[in-house]
Amino acid sequence: RIMQKAEYARRKLQRIPGVTIRFGGVHFKEFIVDFNATGKTVAHINNRLLEKGIFGGKDLSPEFPEFGQSALYAVTEIHSQADIDRLAATVQEVLQ
Numbered sequence: 001r002i003m004q005k006a007e008y009a010r011r012k013l014q015r016i017p018g019v020t021i022r023f024g025g026v027h028f029k030e031f032i033v034d035f036n037a038t039g040k041t042v043a044h045i046n047n048r049l050l051e052k053g054i055f056g057g058k059d060l061s062p063e064f065p066e067f068g069q070s071a072l073y074a075v076t077e078i079h080s081q082a083d084i085d086r087l088a089a090t091v092q093e094v095l096q
Contacts, residue, residue, distance in 0.1 A: 016095065036068040049090060
């Protein structure tokens with residue numbers, strides 16, 4: 001179930017213009033979202049998400065500067081499809 005939810009989240013997020021998912025293949029619950037092509041920093045995105053009551057992904061730029069503006073996202077059994085849909089819609093709104 002977790003893998004299905006994570007895959008659903010990956011598909012929803014990668015449909016957003018400028019957003020890509022690093023490292024294809026099967027993921028259990030965590031995956032890396034690449035925001036480099038959006039022109040926005042992960043810090044900016046996370047701050048805007050937090051204003052909407054959503055915790056964004058862990059900013060990887062300090063530990064992995066080679067990834068640029070990328071964040072580690074995790075989806076677990078507590079996240080509903082509606083939660084994931086809200087995350088994707090809010091990320092898209094923040095990036096506009």
